[in-house]
Amino acid sequence: MQTLLRELEAIVGSAHVLTQGDLSAWTQDWRKRTHGKALAVVRPGNTDEVARVVKTCASYRAQHPESAVSIVPQGGNTGLVVGSTPDDSGQQLVLSLHRMNAVRVVDGANLTMTVEAGCILQTVQERAQAAGFWYPLSLAAEGTCTIGGTLGTNAGGTQVLRFGNAREQCLGLEVVTPQGDVWQGLSGLRKDNTGYDLKNLYIGAEGTLGIITAATLKLYPLPKAQLTAWAAVPSLEAAVTLLGLAQQHLSASLTGFELMGQFALSLVAKHFASLRVPLYAHNAFCVLLENADSESETHARQQLEGLLEVALEQGCVTDAVVAESLAQAQALWQIRESIPLAQVQEGLNIKHDISVPVSAMVAFVKDTDAQLAQAIPGVRLVNFGHLGDGNLHYNVQAPEGHDAAAFLRKQEPQVNTIVFDSVMAHGGSISAEHGIGSLKVGHLAHYKSPVALQTMRAIKQALDPLNLMNPGRVLADSSHAFGETEPVDKGL
Numbered sequence: 001m002q003t004l005l006r007e008l009e010a011i012v013g014s015a016h017v018l019t020q021g022d023l024s025a026w027t028q029d030w031r032k033r034t035h036g037k038a039l040a041v042v043r044p045g046n047t048d049e050v051a052r053v054v055k056t057c058a059s060y061r062a063q064h065p066e067s068a069v070s071i072v073p074q075g076g077n078t079g080l081v082v083g084s085t086p087d088d089s090g091q092q093l094v095l096s097l098h099r100m101n102a103v104r105v106v107d108g109a110n111l112t113m114t115v116e117a118g119c120i121l122q123t124v125q126e127r128a129q130a131a132g133f134w135y136p137l138s139l140a141a142e143g144t145c146t147i148g149g150t151l152g153t154n155a156g157g158t159q160v161l162r163f164g165n166a167r168e169q170c171l172g173l174e175v176v177t178p179q180g181d182v183w184q185g186l187s188g189l190r191k192d193n194t195g196y197d198l199k200n201l202y203i204g205a206e207g208t209l210g211i212i213t214a215a216t217l218k219l220y221p222l223p224k225a226q227l228t229a230w231a232a233v234p235s236l237e238a239a240v241t242l243l244g245l246a247q248q249h250l251s252a253s254l255t256g257f258e259l260m261g262q263f264a265l266s267l268v269a270k271h272f273a274s275l276r277v278p279l280y281a282h283n284a285f286c287v288l289l290e291n292a293d294s295e296s297e298t299h300a301r302q303q304l305e306g307l308l309e310v311a312l313e314q315g316c317v318t319d320a321v322v323a324e325s326l327a328q329a330q331a332l333w334q335i336r337e338s339i340p341l342a343q344v345q346e347g348l349n350i351k352h353d354i355s356v357p358v359s360a361m362v363a364f365v366k367d368t369d370a371q372l373a374q375a376i377p378g379v380r381l382v383n384f385g386h387l388g389d390g391n392l393h394y395n396v397q398a399p400e401g402h403d404a405a406a407f408l409r410k411q412e413p414q415v416n417t418i419v420f421d422s423v424m425a426h427g428g429s430i431s432a433e434h435g436i437g438s439l440k441v442g443h444l445a446h447y448k449s450p451v452a453l454q455t456m457r458a459i460k461q462a463l464d465p466l467n468l469m470n471p472g473r474v475l476a477d478s479s480h481a482f483g484e485t486e487p488v489d490k491g492l
């Protein structure tokens with residue numbers, strides 16, 4: 001191993017091969033569920049160095065078949081499924097893309113921008129805006145997560161309804177393959193039917209098929225106005241009806257539709273008394289709507305108010321407010337973004353990031369709520385999420401007064417089975433936007449179709465026969481253990 005480390009130092013410089021000191025920023029996952037052990041943290045500065053690091057590791061593996069050296073690509077380490085930290089073996093290299101953070105080019109005429117994988121998402125948004133454009137991918141971790149990580153996980157966030165996941169917002173990639181070759185696929189083309197779509201293999205692969213080193217992203221013209229409304233709705237059915245109305249009235253201007261359950265909002269009111277949560281006390285749900293208008297603020301306001309008038313008349317909205325200023329809009333979004341933190345204050349709960357077709361959402365929630373209530377009387381449900389995408393964070397909290405940690409330890413398997421079986425029965429997915437990592441590998445093996453799993457294994461075997469890239473993630477691999485510690489709740 002020492003020879004390998006010396007070779008890596010020769011490639012990236014000894015200052016960028018870390019083996020000593022506190023490496024927990026790279027070896028511990030964001031929720032602090034696991035703490036792995038890295039052979040080293042390697043921080044290449046450019047694509048050529050990434051390629052040489054991978055080639056060196058591949059040839060070490062070929063010369064030392066007994067060795068289990070492998071590579072874990074890492075961006076901001078904000079992933080929520082333990083995908084970007086090493087296992088317990090001490091034989092995995094964390095390959096951090098952080099130093100590769102250049103914006104290579106902004107092409108205004110083509111509405112694209114090419115950035116390196118280690119660019120922070122918020123920096124990309126700001127650089128796009130400074131050039132007069134909009135890169136709309138947006139999520140609460142945007143100040144820390146990287147473009148490589150958002151593509152590795154095919155991240156979603158709050159604007160998927162209009163612009164799609166990270167996948168839909170990407171036109172081209174540069175990738176270092178498990179053999180250490182560079183695939184130069186940084187195309188800004190919107191049309192290119194020349195065979196298999198390689199880009200879409202790497203996006204969402206969670207670093208198991210190769211290392212994304214740069215990406216060409218789609219840009220959009222900046223909207224003239226972005227208005228936010230908060231609407232109280234009497235039921236989930238009413239929220240789904242409101243979504244349909246909003247899509248009809250606002251069409252492509254509807255860029256956000258976030259659902260928040262009454263219990264979730266009551267936790268915000270309880271734990272963050274300084275935030276004034278409007279209209280939740282007598283309504284089962286509230287909805288945040290965002291209207292991004294390309295004409296003017298007046299037009300945006302007319303459209304939004306027109307929609308709410310119709311919704312009030314039809315009874316799917318009982319009351320509503322439209323933010324009068326940017327500060328008011330930010331305050332409303334802050335309530336939405338405080339739900340995860342309010343959950344933390346309330347105590348550990350069992351989290352699910354699921355999706356079902358919007359048309360099945362009401363039946364899914366009704367059936368699953370009923371099964372859980374029967375299995376665990378008094379159980380409380382913290383429901384919130386991106387209803388416009390059929391994506392719900394369906395989190396299960398212990399009955400009032402129960403020990404939250406004991407509830408998690410005792411009930412998690414039963415609760416997961418009820419929720420995931422119900423998701424499948426309603427045509428959904430057990431992971432909507434966070435991915436599989438190592439945390440959900442067992443669930444994927446259980447719930448994904450055997451044909452799909454076989455095809456995924458065939459792709460992995462063909463592209464990475466040495467199993468060098470992030471083994472034990474996405475696809476089960478019993479030779480990798482991710483020592484789980486007592487979870488610390490960070491609320492997502």
Ligand SMILES: Cc1cc2nc3c(=O)[nH]c(=O)nc-3n(C[C@H](O)[C@H](O)[C@H](O)COP(=O)(O)OP(=O)(O)OC[C@H]3O[C@@H](n4cnc5c(N)ncnc54)[C@H](O)[C@@H]3O)c2cc1C
Pocket residue numbers: 030072073074075076077078079080083084097117138139140141144145146147148149150151152153154155156157158206207208210211212213433434437470473492
């Ligand atoms: C507060 C908070 C809010 C969040 N909100 C959302 C949300 O609304 N929607 C959502 O979808 N997700 C959300 N997430 C999780 C989301 O997955 C991450 O924020 C983000 O996509 C990961 O980016 P990262 O740079 O931190 O990647 P990391 O955590 O470092 O890595 C994530 C995965 O991608 C792989 N990877 C990283 N870089 C590369 C690369 N260059 N090439 C290949 N593979 C790579 C890693 O190996 C790992 O498997 C949230 C997380 C937090 C902490």
